[in-house]
Every structure is written in structure tokens, then in C-alpha cells.
Amino acid sequence: MIRLSIPLRQALGRLSLPVLIAMAFGVMLLGKADALLVERMRTMVTDIVTPIWSVLQQPVSAVSDAVTEARTLWNMRAENQRLREENDHLRRWQDTALALEAENSLLRRQLAWVPEPAPSFFTARVVADGGGTYARAVLLATGARAPVRKGQIALDERGFVGRVTEVGSRSARVLLATDINSRIPVTFEGTRARAIMVGNNSARPRLQHWPEGQLPRDGDRVVTSSEASAFPAGLPVGIVRWPEGGVPEVELFARLDRLDVVRLFDFGLQGILPPEAVARPEPRQGRR
Template structure:
């Protein structure tokens, strides 16, 4: 026993213990920090929003050579696809003009019905287009960084959409940059309406591509292909903004596919909407 202890202590000296104890202590500190979520306080959010400008500036300078190569390669691939896309667009043009006419006539009908019902158009929209400068949508805490901030009058919780539908909301606002919390983020919860019959549910981010809808009323009446839009409840998202469509159904939840492919987006719209007060 004594021999083996001596043998071990010859190799494991004070330095060795400290070289393990220090990082272990730091791991425990990190875990307390992580699980305690102390960084969710207002002060911490403010510090995080302020530091993102500096952190992003440093990392974007360092990664700029790789970024240039990546953008160059993407441009070459895009040029290759232009001819095919042009042909496809020509074919779709006729269909699009027909659906555009249908949409305009529906909009006129809705306006007529609203005037007959004396319903007020109580929402006013405005938006700002921003470029995506950082895409971190590949992990369970999926976010984007966009190049608009307080200087452009961007505010916390502003809804963010692509050309086809809502993708998330602003979670941190810096001076020149803002962070977008995506629908697929594990912390994302959005009240939604499913199908033309307007069944309510809660869209929950799954940390991967397809989010699910939980707490759905009359789940048996929902079919694959039904549209999913925002409900407007909660006051963060305006109502009837497209999100996606139903692609799968379980006993207590629905899987949806988003209309917007975040990987292909380069710009987003930051929606600024307000309720018009009736006189």
C-alpha cells in the first residue's frame, strides 16, 4: 500500500493536482453560470448587446479571407444556375400572373366585406430590410445576426421575415447589429393559427429544421398541407403572417415545414407594425 502510494505520489505532484483542480473549478463555475441563466438579466442582456458589435467586428475581420473564398464559390454556383432558373421563371410567369390576378380580386373582396361588416383595419405596417451578416442556424440555439441596430431604430421583439414568411424575432439589439432568434430556436414559442378554420396552437422551436405545434385544439380536424400563420396573440407578431404548412401529425403535436429556407436567405425584413387606435 505504502509502496504504491509512494509510486503514485512520485508522478502525481502538487502541480498535477492544480492543473486538474483549476480547470475543474472553472468548469463548475461555467456550469453554474450556464444552468443558473444569470445572463438572462436585463444588465447582462445589455452587456451582451453591446459586446456583440466588438466580438462580431473582430471575428469578421479574421474570417474575411475564408468568407471571400466562400462567397466567390457561391457566386460561381449561382451563375451556373441562372440559365435554368430563367427558363423556370418563364414557365412560371403565366401561372404567376393568373395567381396575382386572383390575389388582387380576393383582396378587393376582403376590403368590401370589411366595409360591409364595419371591421376596422387596425394594423399599420412598415419594414426595414437588413443584410444577414452572421448565420448560426445550425445548432439548437439557432440565431442570425443582421446589420441593423439602435442606430436604425430597431427595437427588441420586432418580427423578422423573409420574402415567403416569418422566420423569427429580434432578441438583442446592439448599436449597429441585432440578433434574430429564429423560429427553430429551442427557446422560441409563437402563438399560431392552423388551417382556414383557425385552430389555435403554440409553435415550439425544436432546435432543428422543422418546428412543431403543441397545445392544438381539435388536432383531429387538421390535415397535412394546412397553412400555418401567426395568430397575433401575445402582441409580438402581427396576425396572419405566413409561417409554413403542416407536414406531419402525431397524437398531440403537429410538425410543420417552414416556407422560408433560412440557409438561402441573404436579406431579411424587420417588421415594424403598430395598432391603429380607433377614433
């Protein structure tokens, strides 16, 4: 160990804090200047921490499962009543759906319709909150050989969740639809009008840029649009809501506040990706 004289050591001690403050600003500038380097470092750290998160997540999910179980038992009677009513309601819808399905297949036969191939997907577990206070993202634990790539689309059991923005060797980051940087082209199912769904870090993203004279209506179903070939058309996103005296928002189908597992779909689309992905195009894996 090098022995320093006491005055020198005191001087160094006094100097270390200003130097570190300057370095902190340097780190921030580095983040702005070389986004790729930062992303690589991020992926490295995330890959190291993800196995720890996977282990930590187990007791957390066990506790939350137990709480849910207890609540279910408590509410069983009311829930049963509600389900009975819902079942009656759904039975009527089932009849309609079956009739429509029959009609649809009849029409397809007449039109020599070529069905679309089913997209490939795999399921990954959400292990951590990958966003800070000012961002909305989740981290997934993916296997070492999972076919994850940037731009894949994440859905939960109800609807659209977000897109894969960073891929590590054992983890992946999904930018949620609610993030301030998220822009999703959407279509209103009723009017077929298009718009952009813009995240603002709150639970409900806002709608912008709809065609003039075609105001989004409250309760309209919102699905993805194939504009810019970033998304396939027709993935369920949410329902239009008009808050009092505000801008139209989308109430998402997906439950982003309690994501457990998500399905990552590979639609093979090479549309708009984050800028760093464009600089480094990745080949599609497992497909011709």
C-alpha cells in the first residue's frame, strides 16, 4: 500500500467529492453521447441481476397468490352471482359467434380466401420493474436460447402490452404502451379511422392525430394498425375513454400494473424500431 503524507491525503479527500460530482455529469453526457455503449452496459448488468430477480420474484408471487386466494374465498358468493349473470350474457354471445363463424367460413370458401399463418410466440416471465419513476418498462427473464429480438410484440392474456426494446443473453426489456416514449399506430374498430396512441407515463395513454371530423367515440374498441409495418393490424389494445373536459384516452385491456407473464410474438415485421436498432439490424432467427 502506498503511504501518503497526511496533508496530501486530506487534500485528496477534499478533492474527491467535486471530482465525483463532475464525473456524475460526465456519466450523464456519456449516456447522451453514446447510447449504444450505455445500452450494452445496461444489458450486461440486467443479465447479471435477472437470475437474482427470478429467485426474489418467487416469494413475492407466492404472497400475492395467497392474498388473491384469500380474497377470492371471501368474495365467493358475490363472485358466483356475477359469474352466473356473465355466463348468461356470454352464452348469447357464443350463439352469435358460432353463427358468425359459420357464415364466415361459408363466405371464405366462396372467395378462395388464403388464411394468414399463425404467428410464432413464446411466453416469458416478468421479473422486475425495468422503468424508474419516469419510465414504464418491464424486464423479462428469457432462456439463454429463446428467440427474442428487438421489435417483437408483447401481449398479455387480454391485449397489447408493449414492444421489446433491449435484448440480453438472459433478459429482455419491454417498453410498455404507457411509457412516455411509446407511440403506437391504432385503428378504431367502429369507424376504421386511424390515430396514434401516445404514452404519458400514466395508466391511460392518450390519442392524437385522428382524421379531421372523425372524433374518437367513447367506448370504441381500439386495435393496432399496420401503418409503417411496425405492427400487424387488429391486435386488441383497449377502449376509448373521454375524461371530462380532456383529451381522449385509451383504457388498455392489458393489466400493466400486474403483469406476470407475457407472450412475445414474432410477426416478422421490420418496421420502425428504436434508432439504435436501425444502426444494428438483427437477423430474424428461426425463420426463412
